[in-house]
Amino acid sequence: MFLRKVSIGVLFALGFALLIPVAADAQKIELRSAKIYIRETPPQWDKALALLETALEKDPGNNDAHYLLGLIHYYRGNFDTMFQNWNAVTFNDLDKKDKEQFRNTLGTMIRTNYQTGQQNYEQGKYADAAQFYDRSVNATSLLQDILRSIGKKNEAEEADNLEAAKQQGYLYWGYAALNSEDYESSRMALEKLTEADPDRFEAWDGLINVYFNTQVWDKAIMACDRVIELSEEVDINTYLIMRNAYFEVADTAGVITTYERAIEAFPEEKSMYRDLGSIHSSKNNLEKAIEVLEKGTAALPEAQDLLRYLGINYYNKGLSDRDAGNVEAASAAFNGAVESMNKLLVLEPKSIEAHDVLGDAYAGLASIETDEARKMELFTKGEEHQKTKMDLITSGEGM
DSSP states (O other): OHHHHHHHHHHHHHHHHHHHHHHHHHHHHHHHHHHHHHHSSSOOHHHHHHHHHHHHHHOTTOHHHHHHHHHHHHHHTOHHHHHHHHTTOOGGGSOHHHHHHHHHHHHHHHHHHHHHHHHHHHTTOHHHHHHHHHHHHHHHHHHHHHHHHHOOHHHHHHHHHTHHHHHHHHHHHHHHHHHTTOHHHHHHHHHHHHHHOTTOHHHHHHHHHHHHHTTOHHHHHHHHHHHHHHOSSOOHHHHHHHHHHHHHTTOHHHHHHHHHHHHHHOTTOHHHHHHHHHHHHHTTOHHHHHHHHHHHHHHOTTOHHHHHHHHHHHHHHHHHHHHTTOHHHHHHHHHHHHHHHHHHHHHOTTOHHHHHHHHHHHHHHHHHOOOHHHHHHHHHHHHHHHHHHHHHHHHTOOO
């Protein structure tokens, strides 16, 4: 009985072994038939496709089937599926003819898709351009992998020489997708470029817009930082976007630091001084507001807005110091308001606000003056400015 069991097992094993060549031969027949269908004029794509899919069902790792399926999808324009099949191909296991065709097809894809992408980009067809650049870049990556897998110096150098064009493709792909508001594709392309070249200014500049529009505030801030670090001439909008991103995450310190950096980069940009001064003023940090506005008026002595805000902040500081019992500091602040508003009147003699603040500032000085004669003198000056203010209002001549 024992011998009989062994004999049956041996017979079963032999029978299974005999089936393997039969299955392999069937796959070879399917592959040969598929190639015949592909070479016919016109090609019988559907018949070839059915045979190759059957071959893959039997052997999911069949190298030739993956290659031929990719080739069919290439000719039929199904590029996503083509890349899926060709990424599964082991190049060195193909025959000589298929290797040559594989490389040539990828080379053609790279050139034609890049050129068509450029044409569409120049015509403002950004969504189409992004698709062409995407294909060109993916074909380049696949060709580089193939060339490096060969293991020879010349092919490795050829792969390296493709890198610059591929990175340019990523850049155009990212910007084409950005212009078509496909932020996810743009992010993927531009982030790939920064992985390859962390100092690529254009990539970070594009990512600023991607992250800002998708409200990824921390990354928007990081991208702005990189652009400022890498560029010799930063656009002021980079600082404004960074400021807005800090506002969105309620990071007031970050907002203030961004304004300070913007002022250093753009010392003649009036709005930077004005806005930063307003932030400090809203936080009742009047000394800091005055410091910023003094810096602004020194850089822009004819900026009427800055003189006006400076005078108001000086006046408010005078009131605060007076109420705190610091007469010396209050006197300095009220006098600062007088000086600022007098400068404003030189530039705009009919300024209603200048006369208004001057009237109040002189009244403030009078309130802390101990000498009665001087007190009356200051009070009278204040009254004169208030009267001038009312005259300008009623006459309609005021500014």
